[in-house]
Amino acid sequence: MLALAWANLTHHKLRTTLSALAVGLGLALFLVSNGLATGSIGEVADRMESVQAELLVLPAQENMVFSGGAVFTPGWTDHLASVADEQGPLATDVIPAYWSQITMGGQQQRLFGIDPEQMPLFLGDRGMVAGHAFEQATAFSQRIRELRATADGQPLDTLLDDDEWSAGLELVIDDRLRRVGQDGHPYEIGDVVRVLGREFRIVGVVESGVAGRVFAPIETLRLINDGGRQRSTMFFIKLRPGLDHLVAARLFTEQLGSTVQVQPTSDYGRRLQQELGKVFMYVNVTNTLALIVCFLFILLTMYTFVLERTREIGILKSLGVTRRGLIGLSMLEALLISSAGAVIGIALSFVAQAIIAMRLPLLTVELPPQHLATAVAIGLVGGIGSALYPGWRAARLEPAVALGYE
Amino acid sequence: MISVRNVQHNYRHNGVVESVLHGVNLAVAEGEFVVLMGPSGCGKTTLLNILGLMMSPTSADSVALAGTETLGLSDSARTRLRRETLGFVFQRFNLLPTMSVRSNVALPLRIRGQHADGAVDKMLDRVGLLPQAGKKPGRLSIGQQQRVALARALIGRPAVLFADEPTGNLDSASAGAVLSLLREFHRDWGQTILLITHNEHLVGAGDRVLTMRDGRLHD
Secondary structure (H helix, E strand, C coil): CHHHHHHHHHHCHHHHHHHHHHHHHHHHHHHHHHHHHHHHHHHHHHHHHCCCCCEEEEECCCCCCCCCCCCECCCHHHHHHHCEECCEECEEEEEEEEEEEEEECCEEEEEEEECHHHHHHHHCCCCEEEECCCCCHHHHHHHHHHHHHHCCCCCHHHHCCHHHHHHHCEEEEEHHHHHHCECCECCCCCCEEEECCEEEEEEEEECCCCCCCEEEEHHHHHHHHHCCCCCECEEEEEECCCCCHHHHHHHHHHHHCCCEEEEEHHHHHHHHHHHCHHHHHHHHHHHHHHHHHHHHHHHHHHHHHHHCCHHHHHHHHHCCCCHHHHHHHHHHHHHHHHHHHHHHHHHHHHHHHHHHHHHCCCCCCCCCHHHHHHHHHHHHHHHHHHHHHHHHHHHHCCHHHHHCCC | CEEEEEEEEEEEECCEEEEEEEEEEEEECCCCEEEEECCCCCCHHHHHHHHCCCCCCCECCEEEECCEECCCCCHHHHHHHHHHHEEEECCCCCCCCCCCHHHHHHHHHHHCCCCCHHHHHHHHHHCCCHHHCCCCHHHCCHHHHHHHHHHHHHCCCCCEEEEECCCCCCCHHHHHHHHHHHHHHHHHHCCEEEEEECCHHHHHHCCEEEEEECCEEEC
């Protein structure tokens, strides 16, 4: 039977190739749509979890994903630094961040305002691709702190001259955003970008995978958005070595009260999935639809494949092949086509992943082994299942009728 | 070997019933070579399909093959009887285009689960096609294809061979070659043969000639 199935498939090379291709396309559709949804969300989570800090602190009423505008008032850095157990303060670093929504690379981005001196905690083991992690911004931040101490109620931004302002208008972007660029050209060091009503200069490009795609000095964003007040959107906490982060999170919550939410940074992905529950439901519906389309694709392919061979089935029946044997033959051929289709589908998905990474660098297509295994299983079960009905239908025909089929 | 009584068959096309066989009775003895003549559309092929268990009659009192009453048999029992007892040669050859000549001829043995190696080449040699054994049927002449079909029909030494217009598509030389082979095998192996044709030149091919007209058999 295997020889007969193989002979049938290799004899009709074009038909077999097109059938396998159809199955492959169906599976690739499923893999890429699924991989795009989970990959893009997973990439955001991975970036946040890459920060070299164990805890993440947000105002209690704040949503992790969709910022509601709640902020920490000045003084919270000291509050967080003061949380302690019997061995002393829990935090070795309190890392404030101030978010702003901006448009760069043709889409909305979260601009991370951070202290330039704390940039290494965001970089981790990632390096600079080009330029520097801020040039004059450290001096700018220092200048703002000096002004804050002496301003005596005057708006800080009015106390800065143009040269001082320009020192703070620096951006560091990640390599993916650099590749997207503007008007079809990748961003380069020295490019000037208009953001938040000011002209910022790109001074550095960091390897992708860091928490934000765009960084600016935190004092700059506070100055532009908040009159220079020392407010923060969130904090990362780097813990004293050896501290269990779950125990530490509990201690922070106990000592700071219900006005804050303290979460392990490593839990961000799971929390993100919770917050995006409805979005994930939409993704799951989309994936289910893709799966159904893929399944129908396979069904139609196999149905056509078996139908076209009705006359050959009649010949085999006249020679004494049983119904069960004919259904088995159809299923064997379907299995071979589906296997080839699964290989094609996986290959096409990797090609699509590479093309998307090249042409749309801000998107991520995730193709983990369990997704690939699911696709193979869908392909094989779908292929065999789809061959079952047309095979059974053809096998039930009387040989004389099947032989007369054109 | 073949015994049928009162076989009737109707076809239904778009709600219109057309009667094709009207109470056909037939008895063919073991080893007999019967030629069934008749014009196109008289019901010959329908009768052969019923005798060959490739379709069921609308009604019949008996359809017996090799001592087995086939009416009421399950599909698998009819398939087994067809596999072990019957051979077919069709006007359109019905070779599997995907397989080589050798594989086509070996197919009945493989379906029975038998080894086919030596017997197939011996059979191909006998029909003069051993040099073409590795080719696909589509690369052979029409006459050669019918000889392959004959070899495939006889490789399993069936008790009964049904030949439906086996020379219908052939030129006279090829038809003569196929007919000679049929006679030769019949002489050597003595199987029962029912050959249907509308070609009057084949009248002398068998031991007995029957004529069918308007769905009825006449001696």
